[in-house]
Amino acid sequence: MIQIEGLTKRFGKMEALKGITFEVEKGSVFGFVGPNGAGKSTTMSILATLMAPTSGKAYVGGYDVTKDPKKIRKQIGYMPDFFGVYDNLKAEEYLNFYASTYGISQAERMKIIPQLLELVNLSHKKDSYVDTLSRGMKQRLGLARSLVHNPEVLLLDEPASGLDPRARIELREILKELRSMGKTIIISSHILPELAELSDVIGIIEEGQMVTIGNVDQIYRQLQGHKQLKIAVLDREHELIQHLKAKTYIQGVYQENGYILADYLGQDEEQIKLLQELVQANFPILTFSEVEGNLEQIFLEITRGVGS
Amino acid sequence: MNLVQRFINPMLSKEFRLRMRSKKTPWAISLYLMVLGGIIFTFIYLYNNNQAYFDPQRSREIFMMLSIFQFAMVSFVTPGLTAGTISGERERQTLNILLTTNLSPSKIIVGKWLSSLSFMTFLVIASIPLYSIVFLYGGISPSQLIKVFGFYIISMLAIGGLGILFSTLFKRTGVATVVTYAAIIGYTIGTYIIATIIQDITQISSMSKTTATYWMQILYSINPFTAILSIFDEGPVVALNYYMGGVSSRGPQLPLEPYWMFISFFSVITLISILLAIYFIKPVKKKLLRRK
Incomplete structure (x- = not known):
């Protein structure tokens, strides 16, 4: 058009x-x-x-x-x-x-x-x-x-x-x-x-x-190569971190403001499976989402090169 | 779509609505009539003070005064009404939107121009009762009255055209208004001074009087104040009496009477101003002159 x-x-x-x-x-x-x-x-x-x-x-x-x-x-x-x-x-x-x-x-x-x-x-x-x-x-x-x-x-x-x-x-x-x-x-x-x-x-x-x-996903991957997952559980935090670290498609796991942040390299299908797995393992999940605020960072990352 | 709608310029109908809805409008009409009426009634009072009879010659002079004042008012008010029309749209940030609609640049310019002038025409028509009072005293022919109103209309069209042109050329309304006033005042004073200088030179030098007087007549004819005086058979251009139908042995004849010279010249100014305004408002312009 x-x-x-x-x-x-x-x-x-x-x-x-x-x-x-x-x-x-x-x-x-x-x-x-x-x-x-x-x-x-x-x-x-x-x-x-x-x-x-x-x-x-x-x-x-x-x-x-x-x-x-x-x-x-x-x-x-x-x-x-x-x-x-x-x-x-x-x-x-x-x-x-x-x-x-x-x-x-x-x-x-x-x-x-x-x-x-x-x-x-x-x-x-x-x-x-x-x-x-x-x-x-x-x-x-x-x-x-x-x-x-x-x-x-x-x-x-x-x-x-x-x-x-x-x-x-x-x-x-x-x-x-x-x-x-x-x-x-x-x-x-x-x-x-x-x-x-x-x-x-x-x-x-x-x-x-x-x-x-x-599309947003492509731009995201192009720049960071991964997205970040944000998980909150009622308890068993340490156990969850260990569980996540064992996954090949998770690069790093951090704790921040009561949330567990995981650098995720996998596809959408694997992300669905991960959630199902955590639920089946009876983790008391309060939050399971992608970190949206990173878009701002992506924007800064992308525009930094040309601007300077 | 019916036939009437097809010919209604949307710009014009919107402007009419906005203009007549404004709280300033009734005040503008009242002020205009108060100023014009105040001046003319003062003149009538001073002229006819302690007189127990009507003098048609004096009545004619009062009518001339009224006509000249009315013209001065037209020259004063018209730039104010027109010089902000396009720049005002630009300042209000509505011009870009208008230019992306199906309205052609000519419809935008003509709609704005006519709507502004219709208000001026409204003011002139509102002053007719003042004329009727002066007209009652006699001394003025109906043809002179018609000519005076024709003079106003063509002057409004030309001054309005210039106002619209400068409004298109300059981004700020203030600048456009000042330039329009400067152009009108400069033109009126300039043509008169040049004509007077030529007149003086031809009297003291041995230069070719034929060409000089011809240009002098033209300048006096296209000067608004000498042209309006010529309607009443007054002023320098009538005193020279060179135009067609007058004594022709004293020099070259003008192709038209001074009044019609003025009307023709101001019509050309109007046309050129409007065409240039239409050209300059176009967001993407084709070059006027192509280099070879």
Whole structure:
């Protein structure tokens, strides 16, 4: 659905993009991760036909962004990292205006606007002025706005930035629903864990270069070669440590804050078997999970090389 | 989609709604009429003080005053209404979103331009009762009245066009507004001073008067203040009386009357400004001039 080939962008002497290449398949979610100023927004702007690349090619739905911007605009819903709203316009009128910019008839608009407001949980705010909405609500309204013409592709540039945890969760749920609707989504963030759950593929960019692309698991393994298991038991801790150390696919076992942490090198199937084994051995297991916080570390590991 | 909807510019209808919903709007209308009415009623009072009869000549002068003040107000208010339209969208961070919709750059520019000017037109129409009071005293022909309103409309379109152009070129509304005012004031004073200098030079030197006077007439014709005076058969361009239909033996004739010269020239300014604004708002521009 989206192809980017050797894309570069220069602003005077500064090279914002240094020949990035990637593809996003139809119906998949591509998480675009990188620190601030890495080139995420520049790539998004080029895909949104707001900027011409210095060199390279970018296609959306088979159309070249520089040659067929009008056709691309019909296919994309773009939500920039920062966007404003109009004072003195109600939420429903706001969507109505943007729907009219796509030539959607009044009758059609009257049908889709309540559905969109429902999708983003803002039905109760339809008569509220947009400038009175909270930041989270504005982001959700912005998302609804980008969907008014039912685009196949969504370009969401840091949609969760500046949101409180509750608003982030609400936004993530809406995005999951959009993914289930078959939309092709490129979503950017500077926080890897934020996109890990949502994305089929993650691309990590730094200083205008694509550092790595793959699904979260692949990236994890590529960098650390293992994942870390976090186990808590009511008692028999020492016995459990010995049990784990005996496994060939466990590299090291540590104790930290009442948890047992194990560096795990095996496959998912072996992980299932291990849990079954521990249960059968009657270990009083309270927790058995993968350590998620390591994603932050992965991100730092990956971006450290290029940045320095 | 019905025919009416097809021709409604979404930008225009949104702007109308926002403009008329703003709390500032009724205050702006009241202030405009109070300033214009205050000035003109003061003039009427001073002119007709202790007079027990109507003097059509004085009434004509009051009408001229009203027209010139109204033009000054139009020149003052229009940049304020138009110079922030595109830069305001940019400052509000809504322009990028607009540019990714199906609205073409021309629809965005024309919608913004007409919506801003419709408010100015609204102000001018709201001042008609003031005109009717002055018109009651006589001394003014209906054709002059129509010409004055035509003059306002074309001036608004051109000043608004410049405002939109600078609003597109400059990122900050403040800068765009100042540059628009500077351009209008510079143009008005500049054309008048150059025309006056040419007039003085032709009187004291032996340079070719034919060409010089021709340019002098053109400059006076396209100057808003001398052009508005020409509607009432006043001002330097009428005094020269060179235009077609006047005494032609004293020099080259202008192709049109000063009023129509002004209308034509300002129409061209309007067209160029709007076309340039449409070009410059495009996020990805094709080069205007290709190097060979």
